[in-house]
Amino acid sequence: MKNIEQPTFYFFDYETFGISPPLDRPCQFAGVRTDQYFSIIGKPLLIYCQPPNDYLPQPEACLITGITPQTAVSKGLSEPEFIAKIHEQLSVPRTCAIGYNNIQFDDEVTRYTLYRNFFDPYTWSWQNGNSRWDLLDAMRACYALRPEGIIWPNNAQGFISFKLEHLSVANDIEHSHAHDAMADVFATIELAKKLRKAQPRLFNYLYTHRHKNKLIPLIDVVSMKPLVHVSSIFGTDRGNTSWIVPVAWHPINKNAVIAVDLGQDLSPLFELDIKSLRKRLYTRHTDLTPNELPIPLNLIYINKCPVLAEARNLHPENAGRLGIDRQQCLKNLNKLKEKVNISEKCTALYIDKPEYKTSRDVDFALYSGFFSPSDRLTMDIIRQTKPEGLSALDIKAADERIEPLLFRYRARNFPSTLTNSEQKQWQIHRMYYFETHLPSYRKKLEELTYLYRNDRKKNQILESVYLYVESLVSHKFRE
Incomplete structure (x- = not known):
């Protein structure tokens, strides 16, 4: 491989036999290395993985990908061989591993497969100058903060669709075989090119701030400096975006910061005691009664490439387009700063972990x-x-x-x-x-x-x- 000491992107995608990285198994992997300008270098990798004989492939997944278990058995490598080839590519020095929703899904598939086969699950993403990034959140940020230059398709519910196949078609990117791993990889590369051409400053900002050491200086829990945060946790009806304010670092996880969502009603945070807050915090929103407001707190993990920027980067016209009330957010910020012990209260919520049922498997x-x-x-x-x-x-x-x-x-x-x-x-x-x-x-x-x-x-x-x-x-x- 030429110029392996130069930084490269490794675009990759899995097709799997189900939607749960711990429970389900990969059936196909595609990866393509590019230079910093997204020109392909090296030979694309397309491999299949044989399913184990103590596992039932989910039929819905087979319908989506078109990959049957028989195809995976006949074309596939054993899982140790499969993940060894992937690990070799992801571990090339100065590689930025990038996909579409990889932080939440594909990276977890990688970690669990490495774990089952006695590789270190994590070093590929940070050792030897390596890193990871996710184009999905970059596209969400582009729509929220600088939407010009990209065509944004709507889904059946009338919201913007960030599905790779929808964005590809809307922006004249070849993607006739959606949910084929290699087709998805090539579409992701073309979408990355489109984003950088349309919004080069935003692209460079997001790429640079994939590192937690670039994000930490933005976070000021002492003065409660507000930030704009783009994440799926806010929902499509809010453009996946809100103003937030970091109030404390997590007392146990050094990579997590506790943030208040300024776009929500803050009264539960002020009025409820710690016990009531904790109970409601770990209750699903769908299980809350009509009179119970959700707790306006989120954890932001700085090692998962979150999109954070100074609050001023959410311009008034974009806030209005997304349905974000800037004045109400500022009022909430002032209320928050008036509460002397709010940081201690928020920290206390996370000192004791909730009692989840842990699997013995x-x-x-x-x-x-x-x-x-x-x-x-x-x-x-x-x-x-x-x-x-x-x-x-x-x-x-x-x-x-x-x-x-x-x-x-x-x-x-x-x-x-x-x-x-x-x-x-x-x-x-x-x-x-x-x-x-x-x-x-x-x-x-x-x-x-x-x-x-x-x-x-x-x-x-x-x-x-x-x-x-x-x-x-x-x-x-x-x-």
């Missing part, structure tokens, strides 16, 4: 903690060991996740390495999974088959999914 335990240096060395040894040597490894790991991860790693990818007793253990695991999931899964498959009974193409996909699943559950063991 090791596949979902990525965020249960960081691996120690010694355990990371153990993981390197596992990853570098040839399949025939895995069963002989004498693993002494401090982290209790490593042993069950290793068993599943062998069972899914190298079943011939299992002993008879381990094979029985794996079949018990599979039996439990299928008994738990199959009844609702089959019902869903029947409903979709009836819904699309007049659509030949969709019926063929659903038939393939059905045959795959029946084959999967009818065999006690599938290599």
Whole structure:
């Protein structure tokens, strides 16, 4: 590869067998490296991934992508081979990994897949001058702050659609095969070119401020300096935008700042005690009664490339277009500054974590903690060991996740390495999974088959999914 020491973008996209990165599995990956001017350098990467035999691909996902489990099995690599190729590309020094909604989705797919296969889940995104960025929030920011030069399509509800396929068509970008990973990657590259050409200053600002060390100077919790924040948390009816004011750093997570949404009614924040505030804060908005106002607090994670800028960058005409009442926001800001202990009150809300039900399944335990240096060395040894040597490894790991991860790693990818007793253990695991999931899964498959009974193409996909699943559950063991 030429000029690998120069900063490059690596545009990438996954297609998956479901919408949950912890639960579901990738089926296709596409990646293309470009220079700083979005000219393609190097050879595009398009690979498939074989699903494991203890997993049911979601039929809705297959209908969207057109990728059946049989296609993934016949064209795909094993998951360790699949993620190794991806890791190699993402780890090239001075790479900025970029996608469309990758911060919320694709990056999580990467992390969970790396985790299951004994790679470090995080270093690819920060080591050796590497970084990540998300074009979706950049497009949202462009619409909110500097909309000129881009055509903004509406969805069926009358709001601006930020779907990649809709923006591509509206702006004359070739995207005839939406939800094919490579087609999505090329469309993302062209949309990035369009954004930089239409709004070069905004583009450069957002790109520069993808780093948390550029965002921290904007955040002044002492003087409560207001900022404009663009995020999906504000909803499409507000143009995904609001004025916010950071009031305190999170007492536990050093990468999170507590911010007040100045576009909402602040009275619950002032009137409720800590216990009542915490209860309402962790209640879904849809579960609140008509008389219960939502708590106007958000956490902004500075390591997730949030869009933040000085409040003056939301011009009056754009605020009006988005339905943001600047005068009311300023009144709320003044009220907030009059409350002497508001920062302490907000901090107290986050000192104690809410009691969530945690899964005992090791596949979902990525965020249960960081691996120690010694355990990371153990993981390197596992990853570098040839399949025939895995069963002989004498693993002494401090982290209790490593042993069950290793068993599943062998069972899914190298079943011939299992002993008879381990094979029985794996079949018990599979039996439990299928008994738990199959009844609702089959019902869903029947409903979709009836819904699309007049659509030949969709019926063929659903038939393939059905045959795959029946084959999967009818065999006690599938290599």
